[in-house]
Amino acid sequence: MSDPLIRFNNTGVYYRMGRKRSPVVGPSPWALRGLNLQIQRGEKLGIVGRNGCGKSTLLRLLAGIISPDEGTITFSRPGLHVQLLALGVGFEGNLSGAENAILSGLFMGKTRSHMESRLRDVQEFSELGDAFHRPVNTYSSGMNARLGFSIALQTDPDVFLIDEILGVGDHAFLLKSQAAIREKFKSDTTVVLISHDAQVIGDICTRAVWMNRGEILAEGTPSDVCRDYESKR
């Protein structure tokens, strides 16, 4: 097997929220503990678990937003582009849809020229027409979501992180956006999908991990892991 794209080695994270200075807040401050996990190039990894299982923390670690408090996380190369599928990151209401597409793309790790070359695709996919050149604060919430989704789709990261497959917009756009995400699962892109819905993970992932309280309970083929998860939850 080739070298993994991302390797967690006994990784742990804890939060020190609130006013208390001591690291021990509540029964267990650890959001993740002793995590050992490898993500291979091109695989579609599904992570199932209930609320509070540590999936948001895992996403933040993968995206490089936070650092681990113990253990390590190693990327196959520096600057590996790991991107959370997020809608409308950093939108500024008084900039046009096109300007926001560039700004949001910059936030998500793309260059200005990359986003400029994709503007037409964003405009087309979002079905915004001429409104694309009007300020975003004149948009309806549906238009906003369509624009956000269309931008996220054009960021082409090395690793795509998806927190639940949510469609956006009206019914027609909902189907179109869900289809676009599923398309990513057929391509070479490495995808990490986090969901509480074992059915979705069983359908489209190549490997699955079940997490609970910041630890891995099971790891293996999606069908095995999801069967365990469904039977014990």
Added chain:
Amino acid sequence: MSDFQRYKDIIFYRTLSGLKSEARRNHLGYAWFVLEPLLSTAVLYFAMSHLTGQRGAVAVFTILVGMLVWQWFEGSIMLSAESLTKKFHIHQQVPLPKYLFPLVDIGTNTVRFAFAFLLVLAACLLVGPGPSVALLWLPLVLALQLVLIIGLSLVISIVVTLLPDLRVLLQSCFRLLFFVSGIFFTAERVPAHLLPYFHANPITVLIESYRAIILDHRAPNFGLLGQTLLSAVAFLALGAFVQAYYDKRLLKLTNV
């Protein structure tokens, strides 16, 4: 180096957006960049001319220069104090260096300052003391003030995010600084035994340097500017350290 280019573009677009929104918020738009310092100057001139009897163009320009320099400094730092909390949702989604956000606020406020400063400078040259070679020192003093603003903002943006209560304290500090920094009076009015304290304040030194260059046509006091440079560089180093240390820790320490 593509990251550097990207960060530069982010600062550009966010600054552009900040300026656009400011202009659209009010009917008078960009005119406020100049009107705001003019209004504060009018108020201070009214009060000071009655107290001290100093009137005329020189007194107006003295206060105006102090006011502009102060507003650039205070405005940038107060904006930076909130720049991370205001955009916390972005930090939860993308791994951007936190320092970009105070830099954007400094950028917006610096453009405001530049507008007003250029107008006041033009007015000084046309109807005030007129041009001189001393003006060549101006870029040096401007650069020094920018370094001081950036250094302080880098530190304060993180510290206030971690300890939000400090924002109130910061406001009080600025109120105090406003009265002791020589914005509406000059060093001649300060008792001799207090002068060393007066000049220990970097803002005072900067304001006096601008006045020396623009109004008195002489070179600034380099000894005092050297001290200011030292404190600016110290803040910049501390800021760089604090930003690097908390960049990936901030979200684990606070949930604003």
